[in-house]
Amino acid sequence: MPGALMLFAAGFGTRMGALTADRPKPLIEIAGRALIDHALDLATDAGIARIVVNTHYRAEQLHAHLSGRGVAISHEAGAILDTGGGLRKALPLLGSDTVFTLNSDAIWTGPNPLARLAEAWDPGRMDALLLLVAADAARGYRGTGDFALDAEGRISRAGPSVYTGAQIVRTHLLDGIAEDAFSLNRVWDRAIAAGRLFGVLHAGGWCDVGHPGGIAEAEAMLAGAHDG
Structure with a gap:
């Protein structure tokens, strides 16, 4: 499986x-x-040896929090680079052509999401593998879905499944993009065009903590999992 994880932590959190x-x-x-x-626990439990965290907003607080924990920092000192640009900047620290990425603003229950991705990863067929949940089971989420899956697990745009913020991606998909700051959606579109973007469903709970209401929802979900 990929041996490195990019953990996204640079955003402003305006919501x-x-x-x-x-x-x-x-x-x-x-x-x-x-x-x-919570996110670092998932990486440790999945046995991932190298973790890189990108920082930008109030970075000094994150640097202090992570000090001495064996985590590499990719600091975005100028303009924020978005997910695609942030990943590309961190490549020298990641040291791999296939990596996990994970957003830091979600809470999970059930099987380890990174281990689930590793089990399903097939480099012969895939350039990226996204972990999804059904929109009607996604806590803290207010949309109708991002993607659809066909019978073989290939992804297309628009459908009843939500991207959870966890994936495996081959970094050659970043090549040739001129902008410094860009979204991973650019990468996924390349993989879709090649028929090499795939998805799998998470079997446990997932909560988006991108807005204040997500805090109570995530804590209720964790409490329910512990009670069970």
């Missing part, structure tokens, strides 16, 4: 309103622990 006025979103606590610590 969080006053909660991110004095701290970066990854340091918001869910059930007594910072969001980024």
Whole structure:
């Protein structure tokens, strides 16, 4: 499986309103622990050896929080680079042509999402593999879905499944994009055009903590999982 993880933590967290006025979103606590610590637990449990975290907004707080934990930092000192640009900047630290990426603003229950991706990864067929949940089962999510899956697991745009923020991606898909800042959607469109973007469904719970209401929803989901 890929041996490196890109953990996205550079965003401004504007949907969080006053909660991110004095701290970066990854340091918001869910059930007594910072969001980024929940994400790092997943990486440790999946046995991922190399972890890179990108930073930008209130970066000094994240740097202090992560100090001494064996995590490499890719600091975006100028303009924020979005997910695609952030991943490309971090490639020298990741040191791999196939990597996991994980957003730091979600909470999970059930099987480890990174381990699930590793089990399903088939480099002979795939340039990227996205972990999805059904829109009607996605907590903290207000949309109708991002993608559809065919019988073989290939992804197309628009459908009843939501991207969870976890994937495996081959980094050659970043080649030749001129802009410094760009979304991973550019990468996915390339993989869709080649018939090499695939998805699998997460078997447990998932909650988007991108807005204040997601905090209570995530804590309720975790409490329910522990009670069960």
